[in-house]
Amino acid sequence: MSRLIVISNRVSAVRGELSAAQGGLSVALTAALRESGGLWFGWSGELTEEFTGQINFSRNAGVTTATVDLEEQDVDEYYNGYANRTLWPLFHYRIDLAQYERDFAGGYQRANERFADTVLPLIEPEDAVWVQDYHMIPLGAELRKRGLRNRIGFFLHIPWPPRRLLNTLPEARELVETMFAYDLVGFHTEEWLHSFCDFATAEFGATVEDGLMRVNGHQVRLLACPIGIDAKEFAELSAGATAAEHCRVMQESANGRAMIVGVDRLDYSKGLEERFAGYERYLVDNPEERKGVFLLQIAPPSREAVETYQRIRAVLEGMSGRINGEHADVDWVPIRYVNRNYPRDVLAGIYRAAKIGLVTPLRDGMNLVAKEFVAAQNPEDPGVLVLSRFAGAAAQLTEALLVNPYSAEELSDAIKTASCMPREERIRRWKHMFDNVQREDVRWWRKRFTDALMSVPCRPGARQSG
Numbered sequence: 001m002s003r004l005i006v007i008s009n010r011v012s013a014v015r016g017e018l019s020a021a022q023g024g025l026s027v028a029l030t031a032a033l034r035e036s037g038g039l040w041f042g043w044s045g046e047l048t049e050e051f052t053g054q055i056n057f058s059r060n061a062g063v064t065t066a067t068v069d070l071e072e073q074d075v076d077e078y079y080n081g082y083a084n085r086t087l088w089p090l091f092h093y094r095i096d097l098a099q100y101e102r103d104f105a106g107g108y109q110r111a112n113e114r115f116a117d118t119v120l121p122l123i124e125p126e127d128a129v130w131v132q133d134y135h136m137i138p139l140g141a142e143l144r145k146r147g148l149r150n151r152i153g154f155f156l157h158i159p160w161p162p163r164r165l166l167n168t169l170p171e172a173r174e175l176v177e178t179m180f181a182y183d184l185v186g187f188h189t190e191e192w193l194h195s196f197c198d199f200a201t202a203e204f205g206a207t208v209e210d211g212l213m214r215v216n217g218h219q220v221r222l223l224a225c226p227i228g229i230d231a232k233e234f235a236e237l238s239a240g241a242t243a244a245e246h247c248r249v250m251q252e253s254a255n256g257r258a259m260i261v262g263v264d265r266l267d268y269s270k271g272l273e274e275r276f277a278g279y280e281r282y283l284v285d286n287p288e289e290r291k292g293v294f295l296l297q298i299a300p301p302s303r304e305a306v307e308t309y310q311r312i313r314a315v316l317e318g319m320s321g322r323i324n325g326e327h328a329d330v331d332w333v334p335i336r337y338v339n340r341n342y343p344r345d346v347l348a349g350i351y352r353a354a355k356i357g358l359v360t361p362l363r364d365g366m367n368l369v370a371k372e373f374v375a376a377q378n379p380e381d382p383g384v385l386v387l388s389r390f391a392g393a394a395a396q397l398t399e400a401l402l403v404n405p406y407s408a409e410e411l412s413d414a415i416k417t418a419s420c421m422p423r424e425e426r427i428r429r430w431k432h433m434f435d436n437v438q439r440e441d442v443r444w445w446r447k448r449f450t451d452a453l454m455s456v457p458c459r460p461g462a463r464q465s466g
């Protein structure tokens with residue numbers, strides 16, 4: 001069996017030490033690597049005065065990690081700059097928030113060259129390399145420049161934007177061209193994959209047949225492969241003592257009211273402003289029923305060095321304060337707004353205590369919270385998932401109440417429908433979604449991707465193993 005070399009911006013392999021700042025990607029890859037073994041390479045999250053390429057190895061839960069420190073300028077331009085001020089907003093269709101600066105593009109390129117130089121000696125001839133996400137798009141091309149002939153795959157965890165939006169990026173063509181160095185490129189959904197093909201076809205004359213793109217003398221296999229959660233682990237957590245205790249505490253504190261829960265990194269793509277507006281609309285539209293519910297919104301801050309994240313934080317603090325001030329009563333507060341991380345078993349208990357899960361991103365590659373909410377429910381009395389039709393997860397969780405997150409009226413209607421949905425209908429919808437969450441879990445995702453990668457014929461000169 002070939003070893004797997006996973007390369008991503010941040011590395012995390014210690015069970016129980018995942019933070020929301022690292023996001024769902026860490027959850028998924030930890031589970032995947034725990035099963036397959038192998039090496040995980042990335043940025044340590046630490047700064048160094050001068051980049052040396054010195055690698056820090058450690059071994060956790062059967063996974064070897066290799067990390068490297070970056071210079072402050074790299075972090076400013078590559079991570080806080082190009083990755084989170086340019087690509088993240090652009091790929092989530094927010095060109096109004098995207099910043100296009102040559103220094104950012106240069107820092108991104110430099111950091112990727114540094115990653116390539118550092119990881120290259122760790123890769124053995126039979127290894128398959130799997131590069132993750134938008135921080136590292138040019139890494140495959142950099143490895144090829146350095147002579148690597150191994151199979152290299154790339155998976156994008158965020159949406160792929162429509163061609164006309166992507167074309168606002170000054171170096172869009174160069175960036176996309178680097179993706180042709182990969183043997184396999186994966187997206188969560190057919191929609192993102194089609195957008196990618198559209199760009200490559202219109203700009204480079206690519207042809208696509210049976211999932212194989214031919215472009216500029218390269219062949220790139222394409223795969224729509226939705227990521228899942230570690231459903232087994234999550235079901236165990238949900239059934240455990242800590243989850244049960246937190247479920248009980250939440251039910252007691254709900255005091256007979258139906259809890260609506262939202263759990264998101266504090267990010268403008270998650271549609272939190274629009275969610276609060278939709279919830280307020282529900283309060284206004286339903287004066288009789290409104291005191292029968294409350295919204296618990298858990299939103300730990302992320303990417304705080306970036307101004308747009310400071311702004312969304314201030315906006316939400318203002319909105320939650322205003323809505324509570326305007327609608328609260330002496331015996332009821334409509335929004336509990338919490339900016340904290342919780343251990344996963346505590347989250348499981350909170351999801352289980354909720355009658356409604358509100359997962360309403362404006363645009364999301366997948367959204368693992370939707371799947372965690374489903375996995376945590378009590379099969380006898382499950383809550384209802386209200387899900388944005390613009391999250392990748394909507395393609396699989398078709399029995400959720402699908403909404404347009406930009407429409408306060410649709411959100412308000414969905415909360416109303418969910419809060420009076422009969423038990424039989426809740427069970428029917430939940431079963432359908434739970435089947436999917438269990439079947440298409442993180443192991444299924446990892447296997448589909450790595451099987452597809454391993455089925456790519458070896459390049460001449462590469463060493464193959466069975």
Ligand code: ADQ
Pocket residue numbers: 019020022023024025027028157158227263264265298299300340341342343344347364365366367368369370372
């Ligand atoms: P994210 O944008 O980070 O991931 P998501 O998929 O929802 O979004 O994952 C968030 C993770 O953080 C979940 O596992 C959740 O439980 C955890 N989390 C959130 N708030 C928390 C809190 N307060 N305490 C503890 N944990 C918390 C990116 C893409 C997504 C894609 C994933 C995986 O943006 O679209 O689904 O990668 O590909």
